[in-house]
Amino acid sequence: MLDWKNRAGTARARTADSLDGARSYFAGLWSRALGLLVGLYLLAALVVGWYWSQEPDLFPVQQHVQSAAEQSKRQLVIGYATVETLKQVAQTLLDKPGGYLSNDLFPPGLWLDNMPSWEYGVLVQTRDLSRALRKDFARSQSQSTEDADLARAEPRFNFDNKSWALPSSESEYQEGIKSLDRYLARLADPNQPNAQFYSRADNLNNWLGDVATRLGSLSQRLSASVGRVRLDDAGVTPATELAPGEAPPLSEQRVATPWLQIDNVFYEARGQAWALSHILRAIEIDFADVLAKKNATVSVRQIIRELEAAQEPLWSPMVLNGSGYGILANHSLVMANYISRANAAVIDLRQLLSQG
Numbered sequence: 420m421l422d423w424k425n426r427a428g429t430a431r432a433r434t435a436d437s438l439d440g441a442r443s444y445f446a447g448l449w450s451r452a453l454g455l456l457v458g459l460y461l462l463a464a465l466v467v468g469w470y471w472s473q474e475p476d477l478f479p480v481q482q483h484v485q486s487a488a489e490q491s492k493r494q495l496v497i498g499y500a501t502v503e504t505l506k507q508v509a510q511t512l513l514d515k516p517g518g519y520l521s522n523d524l525f526p527p528g529l530w531l532d533n534m535p536s537w538e539y540g541v542l543v544q545t546r547d548l549s550r551a552l553r554k555d556f557a558r559s560q561s562q563s564t565e566d567a568d569l570a571r572a573e574p575r576f577n578f579d580n581k582s583w584a585l586p587s588s589e590s591e592y593q594e595g596i597k598s599l600d601r602y603l604a605r606l607a608d609p610n611q612p613n614a615q616f617y618s619r620a621d622n623l624n625n626w627l628g629d630v631a632t633r634l635g636s637l638s639q640r641l642s643a644s645v646g647r648v649r650l651d652d653a654g655v656t657p658a659t660e661l662a663p664g665e666a667p668p669l670s671e672q673r674v675a676t677p678w679l680q681i682d683n684v685f686y687e688a689r690g691q692a693w694a695l696s697h698i699l700r701a702i703e704i705d706f707a708d709v710l711a712k713k714n715a716t717v718s719v720r721q722i723i724r725e726l727e728a729a730q731e732p733l734w735s736p737m738v739l740n741g742s743g744y745g746i747l748a749n750h751s752l753v754m755a756n757y758i759s760r761a762n763a764a765v766i767d768l769r770q771l772l773s774q775g
Contacts (some may be wrong), residue, residue: 464527471527472531474534477696487507491604493604494607497705498705501616501705502602503701504697505545505552505698506600508544513592513593517534519538522582522589537687537690539690540688540690540692543691548698549569549599551625551629552572553572555626556618556622568599568601568602572602578592602614637684638755638762641685644752681751689730692727693730699719703719703723722761722768726757
């Protein structure tokens with residue numbers, strides 16, 4: 420009897436050991452499978468993130484404008500190139516690989532910051548030109564009535580660039596593109612005299628003032644990648660009394676871009692340069708007569724050349740931030756050089772346009 424009990428206890432122990440072993444085996448199998456799935460997901464997210472981070476190529480503006488006019492069976496009129504190019508620039512934000520990424524809530528879009536910065540740069544120039552269309556290009560004078568479709572388009576493009584839903588940024592920008600297309604349809608229709616585009620030197624000069632402001636700010640932000648000392652008046656006001664020949668007191672302030680923001684500023688500059696180079700090629704078409712009369716065509720082409728040079732491929736896996744004469748390159752300073760030269764050409768162009 421005792422021997423039977425011993426054998427039964429041994430059998431139960433063996434069964435328990437077998438069950439524990441099976442549990443351990445399947446637990447290890449599930450752990451390995453889960454680890455493999457996580458690894459595959461991260462690898463796929465890395466590949467997709469790399470693909471989504473590719474910047475769109477430059478597109479030929481004149482060929483695109485002609486093709487778009489032929490497809491829609493519209494007449495090429497003054498202003499068509501500018502509005503159609505603005506539409507295509509804005510549409511690229513929505514149609515490029517990965518679509519619009521600035522408001523993504525899930526990986527890999529959530530992990531990317533370079534492309535959202537590029538998108539914001541493009542959006543800045545889109546907003547500036549849509550405002551110029553509403554305020555200057557489509558109005559004969561300051562007391563004239565603004566175009567209804569352009570009045571709808573501008574606030575659409577100025578919508579929050581990180582809104583995910585209710586409404587999403589993409590839906591608002593798409594509505595802005597549709598408003599531009601309705602204006603363009605009326606502009607190209609000779610039976611719709613209420614849509615106008617005035618290619619005058621003063622209108623162009625007003626918009627170029629905004630461009631110069633944007634480029635000047637970008638140049639300063641890019642140059643601050645290595646830090647610089649800025650001199651400020653130390654509390655000097657108009658009521659401050661200084662002795663004859665006495666220089667006002669100055670204070671030194673070090674200005675430097677935060678380390679984690681250096682690549683964001685760099686890609687924002689690339690986005691603005693990408694959008695602006697296309698817009699200026701369209702401006703060269705619509706304002707050809709004005710630029711020829713002011714001998715300013717060469718200036719516009721010089722600006723375009725500098726902006727397109729800023730689009731050269733970045734072969735480094737990251738934005739380098741070496742010192743001015745150090746071993747490593749400083750990509751921000753190289754970009755600042757192109758932006759500064761483009762800004763100087765914009766200032767010269769504005770002077771030519773302001774001359775009688």
